[in-house]
Amino acid sequence: MTRLHVVHSTNYRYGAPVTVSYNEARVTPQTDAAQVVLETDLRISPYASALSHYRDYWGAKVYTFDLHTRHDKLSVTSEALVEVHRTEKQHAPEDLLDWDELTNEANVEEFSDFLPQSRLSEPGESLSGAAHGIAAGKTPHETARAIIAWLHDEMEYQPGTTAVHYNADASFAERRGVCQDLSHVVIGALRAVNIPARYVSGYIHPNPEAEIGETVVGQSHAWLEWWDGRWHTWDPTNHKPAGDHHILVARGRDYADVTPFKGILSGGGPDTTLGVEVTITRQA
Secondary structure, three states: OOOOOOOEEEEEEEEEEEEEEEEEEEOOOOEEEEEEEEEEEEEEEOOOOOOOOEEOOOOOOOEEEEOOOOEEEEEEEEEEEEEOOOOOOOOOOHOOHHHHHHHHHHHHHHHHOOOOOOOOOHHHHHHHHHHHHOOOOHHHHHHHHHHHHHHHHHOOEEEOOOOOOOOOOHHHOOOOOOHHHHHEEEHHHHHOOOOEEEEEEEEEEEOOOOOOEEEEEEEEEEEEEOOOOOOOEEEOOOOOOOOEEEEEEEEEHHHOOOOEEEEEEEOOOOOOOEEEEEEEEEOO
């Protein structure tokens, strides 16, 4: 078990005053079987009088707020204290499904959100064809592992090379990308062979050797989960399952379902700048 304190600050400086804005933020970790959220806090400046929250379709906590006063900057700071015990458990072979079981009518219906390709997971002919070739003669579990291993050799993590509007086809064609891109590529390949897969967003503590109480620059991060009789996690950037240094915030079909911050506004101008900072402190 690891106890982590995470602070995520988002700061907009607008090129022209904003008169009104309507916003939503998905920046608060959620409690599930692998982590427990002990404390949360959300601070907004300028002060937002109409702050509320709800759980979206995928289970993420979403804060919504409106600003109706003239402002030229916006700051949103989320803090959370989370206990994480995210270990990849061993399982018996009989827990895993063969292709007939995986693709039966009941499972196709149950996982209908995570089987069709989305706009960002669309793999294209090259990636889809390669995934089908890898699947030949293998079980679903063996196929997922083989696709992940193959893409680890094919893809390069390279910050700043693409944007989150790239889909899996475009990222695979370049053979490089950031954590969002790598996750979309793996998800697209798995869905191409009828393995349910979903996108996960959150944070990662980048230094397992950091001392207790040491604050480090953390990262917003993306990884994925796939299902073959049970859910498995995989972080393609670090080529390992998600562990005790991963903090889950939201799940969805792709990045578009879990965007940390979005909204509409009147004003702002073309010279708006965005600054994002994540810090994480291990407390246990």
